[in-house]
Amino acid sequence: MTAAPIETRPAEGGAIETDVAIIGAGPIGLFAVFELGLLDLKCHLIDILDRPGGQCTELYPEKPIYDIPGLPIVTGQELTNKLMEQIKPFNAQFHFSEMATSLEKQADGRWKLKTDAGTELISHVVVVAAGAGSFQPKRPPVPGIETFENAGDGIGVHYAVRKMETFRGKNILIAGGGDSALDWVINLAPLAKSVTLVHHRDGFRAAAHSVNQMRELEKEGKVKFYVASVKAIHGEPGKMTGVTLAGHDKSEWHHETDTFLPFFGLTIKLGPIAEFGINLNENLIPVDTARFESQTPGIFAIGDINSYTGKLKLILSGFHEAALMAQAAFHIARPNEKLRFQYTTSSSNLQKKLGVS
Amino acid sequence: MKIHAVDRQGKEHTLEGRDGWSVMEILRDGGLDIAAECGGACACATCHVYINDGWFEKLPTPSEAEIDMLDMALAVEPNSRLSCQVICSDATDGIKVTVAPE
Known part of the structure; x- marks a missing residue:
């Protein structure tokens, strides 16, 4: 059975309903859109910066990165551009220049995330891909x-x-x-x-x-x-x-x-995430390594913001974490559906989603 | 090789330097509160230190890139350096640094 995509729509009081709210539009938040998108989960992303890429575009847009698998050399800006191209088919919605300021659980079990610009997102799952926190002026x-x-x-x-x-x-x-x-x-x-x-x-x-x-x-x-x-x-x-x-x-x-x-210029402060009620250890969110879920069910943490035994703060680790997170998030967002694991090389279903067949 | 480092609370630490490592890496691994957000790419100015007791003049001159990036640091003084650009060697044995304010 194919999961029917839920259209993004405003809920009562102007809040936006979606499957997944992602805090942070850095490389890991962007790739999470891809992995979630393959499973038909719709995403909204919030970022305090005015463009995607996080540290990659804010700190080192012109500096080459040499340890992205398959890309012998790529700058922070180029990697961001490529990720944006890769996730284009999934039509994620971006809320730039906004800071996630509060998170609360609703009676129906979903999360309500608010930003300093008044945006309200209601989602089954929240993914914190916030790197070291939010960029703020020094x-x-x-x-x-x-x-x-x-x-x-x-x-x-x-x-x-x-x-x-x-x-x-x-x-x-x-x-x-x-x-x-x-x-x-x-x-x-x-x-x-x-x-x-x-x-x-x-x-x-x-x-x-x-x-x-x-x-x-x-x-x-x-x-x-x-x-x-x-x-x-x-x-x-x-x-x-x-x-x-x-x-x-x-x-x-x-x-x-x-x-x-x-x-x-800017520096990184953890910011309001510290007030979300998520368990933190030295400004990092401890997660399990099967789901990359925080100690609060339904809230996941991927990329530099999480911690687990053996953690390496590498972009490639964050990509892996995004893939596993997406599998777990699917079961929360679609409790009555069966997850069909497929490969993009062979699945005409996935290729259709990607707009290549 | 030793690094004598004063943290933001004024406490002095004596750390073991490693040949070829940056002073930033030694301070960070030594548990001092230094952000070093860009991880040593000379791209953020959050590993700013003051070089004390005549050690500034003994170090190789900073690169153009480091001098430019210091423009993004706070409370810059004539003896300011970005610690990710100061490399440990026998010549830096005993160097004295103070972590700059945030």
Whole structure:
């Protein structure tokens, strides 16, 4: 008997019903779509990044990986592209730039997963393929900096610029030497009251043309640049009045500013998964090696986030874990159906699903 | 070969270095709290350390790639290095490092 695919549909109150909710759209979450798809299980994926690939595309898109079976050399971006191509027939739905924030069991035994963007997924199975957690902006080690975050439009500490207009007429302090820092210096300079850039050296990782543009603005007096770092933030929580800047020679001075935009890239924090009630051991989810299920039935963990005797944090291990997880997930999502184990090389049924026959 | 490492709590550890291994690997295996998210690919700046007591000058100069990646580290000082790019050898025996703040 062939399992009838359940169409994704909104449930009461706008929640989306699906077979499997996957947290994390890195290589392992993506391959899980393939293995689940062969068994006719529909997937929704949530990722805090704005694109698929996880660490592969965020940390090392251009770096070659040499230990993917059958691919002697592939970059993080290429591997992600190939996985996206491989899972295309299964039409998984992606929820990018969203963070999974809560997970609760419903009366009917299914799970309800919510995100910070208000998405609600109701599924038979939850697969945590979250790597080391969620990518979040690096927060400079300045005492009390968190009390100046979320202070409001154009004031306080911001790790991203959502609307440039909110920074019009403000005194802006930007820290960092990468493309984000320089791009925002250049883009905010025309509308800000003042823009000051601080960086730990008189050299930048950012693209040369951005650096040249910044130097021009500096020459024209539209941007100030100091080799310095922020040592303290002044004002009351939510209302920044200025910062203390320090140079490498230990000299310190006061700098008045309305807002502080640090751009040091992203780092990985476990995040709200720790609050889901899943048993954790040193920020990893212990699983069995037959099903890769956590100690909570129906919640699986694959890839770097899980732990078991002999675990190796390799992409290829995660692929294996995804295949076994899918078999176990099928029995939860389709309790009354028989799982037919088939090979893609010989099964016309699977080939039809893959759109190749 | 020894590595003297101060963790984020200020506690000093003496670890046994291994020829050809990176200082990051020794710190990580020694149980120090160092993220090293990219696993040593010079791609994340989360294995940032300060090199102390004159050891900075004794090390080979950092590569362009490391200097660039240090732009993504927090609280960078003139003696900052990414520990995945500092390789243990007889020449580094006794090196002193401090794990940088997160």
